[in-house]
Amino acid sequence: MEQQFKRNIMITGGAGFIGSHVVRLFVNKYPDYHIINVDKLTYAGNLANLKDIENQPNYTFVKADICDFDTMRQLMEQHHIDGIIHLAAESHVDRSIRDPFTFAHTNVMGTLSLLQAAKTTWEALPEGYEGKRFYHISTDEVYGALELTDPEGIESPFTTKASSEHHHAYGSKFFTEDLKYQPHSPYSASKASSDHFVRAFHDTYGMPTIVTNCSNNYGPYQFPEKLIPLFINNIRHRKPLPVYGEGLNVRDWLYVVDHARAIDLIFHEGKVADTYNIGGFNEWKNIDIVKVLINTTDRLLGRAEGEDMNLITHVTDRKGHDMRYAIDSRKLQRELGWEPSLQFEEGIEKTVRWYLDNQDWLDNVTSGNYQRYYEEMYSKR
Numbered sequence: 001m002e003q004q005f006k007r008n009i010m011i012t013g014g015a016g017f018i019g020s021h022v023v024r025l026f027v028n029k030y031p032d033y034h035i036i037n038v039d040k041l042t043y044a045g046n047l048a049n050l051k052d053i054e055n056q057p058n059y060t061f062v063k064a065d066i067c068d069f070d071t072m073r074q075l076m077e078q079h080h081i082d083g084i085i086h087l088a089a090e091s092h093v094d095r096s097i098r099d100p101f102t103f104a105h106t107n108v109m110g111t112l113s114l115l116q117a118a119k120t121t122w123e124a125l126p127e128g129y130e131g132k133r134f135y136h137i138s139t140d141e142v143y144g145a146l147e148l149t150d151p152e153g154i155e156s157p158f159t160t161k162a163s164s165e166h167h168h169a170y171g172s173k174f175f176t177e178d179l180k181y182q183p184h185s186p187y188s189a190s191k192a193s194s195d196h197f198v199r200a201f202h203d204t205y206g207m208p209t210i211v212t213n214c215s216n217n218y219g220p221y222q223f224p225e226k227l228i229p230l231f232i233n234n235i236r237h238r239k240p241l242p243v244y245g246e247g248l249n250v251r252d253w254l255y256v257v258d259h260a261r262a263i264d265l266i267f268h269e270g271k272v273a274d275t276y277n278i279g280g281f282n283e284w285k286n287i288d289i290v291k292v293l294i295n296t297t298d299r300l301l302g303r304a305e306g307e308d309m310n311l312i313t314h315v316t317d318r319k320g321h322d323m324r325y326a327i328d329s330r331k332l333q334r335e336l337g338w339e340p341s342l343q344f345e346e347g348i349e350k351t352v353r354w355y356l357d358n359q360d361w362l363d364n365v366t367s368g369n370y371q372r373y374y375e376e377m378y379s380k381r
């Protein structure tokens, strides 16, 4: 059956936040590709994220663990996989601080198992690695942390400026692709390690790999342990907003659909063995984001704008909390012509509206173990 498709692409972690947007984009945009979504369905994986495309003829879901080499090998052969877009991972920094083993297991050993499955499958074919691609999705956190300095940085090069009023840089240094890796958290250490394994498979065996490192994503279907969905949900229910430390840490935010668009472009046109940074030139201090979330949520709920500012609660800081992430994504713009499609204000408005309109989705993912997680993570802060 697979032979009738032009390409057979395995997307790992496709039931998670970013993965579900990538799966949706590929299934809808490429009816002549077979998209095989391989996901273990951990607490972060949710098939409700893909309800709208689950019955498409070019889509297959397989519940499987990337750490299971034999199953990965069998899926590669059975579906004649010629491209892999690898997103499956443990992704939450706070969880990695509590349980680093799980992060090493999934992110390092899982990536290695997938690489080895691809290697043994592709090397056994007459054409070998020709026409194949292993695309690994990574994070800007591998570069470590930048300092807050004067607010002058590189001017945003995008025609769609990240934000109309807000300035976009909190320092003069940015993460570029040639920077040395300096991960600090168990999460970023595990992602750094997996990036090294991917590059090693190119350098040692000639596998056609690509790595991209992206900044903080926001948008629909993000699990509400992460800052933006957690806080929207708490504002709605008038629960305290646990801001770590002073809330002065800076992150560069990108709308998730723009990350998925970049992945599509790089999968098709990126240079083998290369690395691309993906980011929005859109830096915000956490406390300023929180204020935007309160104002927007209040307004959309028909409350007085800013009425819920008193929910802001400063709590014990995250251990080893990285101060500032700032991605320089000019290489991707210059070489492949990518730009974000919308301004941050538009993206946040869409996002808040989506969570308010999809309370069922939130209720579903916050039932069960989520309550226990919330208690454990926040009661002692």
Ligand code: NAD
Pocket (backbone or CB within 6 Å): 012, 013, 014, 015, 016, 017, 018, 019, 038, 039, 040, 041, 042, 043, 044, 045, 046, 064, 065, 066, 067, 086, 087, 088, 089, 090, 091, 092, 106, 110, 137, 138, 139, 140, 191, 213, 214, 215, 216, 217, 218, 223
């Ligand atoms: P997520 O936690 O929302 O989703 C991860 C998905 O991977 C889930 O569906 C989960 O079930 C699946 N998964 C976990 N372990 C698995 C295993 N052993 N086998 C198969 N599936 C497994 O994560 P996300 O935020 O969508 O991030 C996706 C990828 O993008 C990750 O690799 C992450 O490091 C990277 N990334 C995330 C961001 C961000 O802001 N969220 C930014 C840059 C890079």
Ligand code: DAU
Pocket (backbone or CB within 6 Å): 091, 092, 093, 094, 138, 139, 140, 141, 214, 215, 216, 217, 225, 226, 227, 228, 230, 242, 243, 244, 245, 247, 249, 250, 251, 286, 318, 325
């Ligand atoms: O930079 C890319 C990374 O962005 C991805 O690789 C990770 O997978 C993703 O989780 C994200 O990591 P962060 O740690 O930056 O995201 P998080 O939403 O957890 O936190 C954003 C900022 O908000 C961070 O400075 C910590 C702070 N924070 C977070 C939570 C959950 C709070 O102040 N309070 C909170 O309750």
